[in-house]
Amino acid sequence: MNSQSLNQDLKNVDQLENYKIEIENLKKRISYLEEQLADILEKKNKVGIVVFSGDLDRVLAALIIATGAATFGKEVSVFFTFWGLNAIKVKKKLSNKKWHQRLFAFLNPASASNLPVSKMNFFGLGSKMLKMMMKEKNVSSLEDLIKMAKELGVKFIACEMSKDVLGIEDEELIEGTESGGVAYFLSHSLNSSMTIFI
Amino acid sequence: MNYDVMLDVRGLNCPMPIVKTKQELNKVESGKILKVLTTDKGSIKDFQGWANTDKTIELIKQETEKDENGKEIYVHYVKKK
Numbered sequence: 509m510n511s512q513s514l515n516q517d518l519k520n521v522d523q524l525e526n527y528k529i530e531i532e533n534l535k536k537r538i539s540y541l542e543e544q545l546a547d548i549l550e551k552k553n554k555v556g557i558v559v560f561s562g563d564l565d566r567v568l569a570a571l572i573i574a575t576g577a578a579t580f581g582k583e584v585s586v587f588f589t590f591w592g593l594n595a596i597k598v599k600k601k602l603s604n605k606k607w608h609q610r611l612f613a614f615l616n617p618a619s620a621s622n623l624p625v626s627k628m629n630f631f632g633l634g635s636k637m638l639k640m641m642m643k644e645k646n647v648s649s650l651e652d653l654i655k656m657a658k659e660l661g662v663k664f665i666a667c668e669m670s671k672d673v674l675g676i677e678d679e680e681l682i683e684g685t686e687s688g689g690v691a692y693f694l695s696h697s698l699n700s701s702m703t704i705f706i
Numbered sequence: 707m708n709y710d711v712m713l714d715v716r717g718l719n720c721p722m723p724i725v726k727t728k729q730e731l732n733k734v735e736s737g738k739i740l741k742v743l744t745t746d747k748g749s750i751k752d753f754q755g756w757a758n759t760d761k762t763i764e765l766i767k768q769e770t771e772k773d774e775n776g777k778e779i780y781v782h783y784v785k786k787k
Binding site: 572575576578579580581645646647648656659660 | 717718719720721722724725727728729756759760762
């Protein structure tokens with residue numbers, strides 16, 4: 509074998525090794541980019557809504573956006589905190605509570621059907637009138653929207669801390685409601701494309 | 707215009723036309739076309755916005771008709787992709 513062709517062969521082997529390394533590097537970069545893209549797409553697919561208010565008109569807006577986003581195929585999480593918890597209550601429980609919690613429970617609406625409006629409530633008259641006006645125009649009631657949201661897979665999460673402070677127990681809330689703290693909320697919100705505070 | 711299923715949500719208001727349509731689409735196979743009748747004027751833009759955002763559906767056609775009382779009906783043809 510002459511030395512020139514041997515040299516050429518060795519060179520070819522070297523080059524082949526280089527190509528292999530380069531291909532491996534490219535593969536790594538592609539899988540890294542794929543991961544990043546999957547992250548971005550996942551974020552684009554999530555929507556987070558915080559319901560702080562317990563006013564009928566505001567909660568209505570939140571639920572309309574939630575059901576709309578769910579229709580779009582988005583993964584929607586609604587966090588109910590403080591007054592917002594009134595919207596997902598199903599009953600009023602007064603027993604087994606401290607006196608101030610009992611007073612709070614007594615003075616707060618027992619369910620979505622009893623929420624006041626944020627303006628012109630006039631001891632509940634405003635709320636009744638708004639419901640009448642909505643019915644006349646065939647707009648879904650808050651109770652219907654909540655039911656629809658659950659059907660569409662919207663996740664309801666109650667703020668653990670508010671529940672604790674106000675003395676609200678799981679049995680007082682709509683079935684299937686999860687509980688979580690700020691970190692739980694943030695883990696959703698930071699991974700979503702849109703977060704609304706109502 | 708051909709269609710496979712008809713959905714009548716006349717009288718219902720935002721967001722129900724699109725919500726009900728979505729629920730109906732969940733029941734049919736892909737490729738099927740749904741004809742949706744609405745009276746909610748906002749539904750015209752709603753269906754357009756939905757189709758622009760949700761890649762699982764296609765808005766084929768929208769038209770406005772009048773019923774026997776002269777009231778406007780909005781007709782949407784939505785295809786499940």
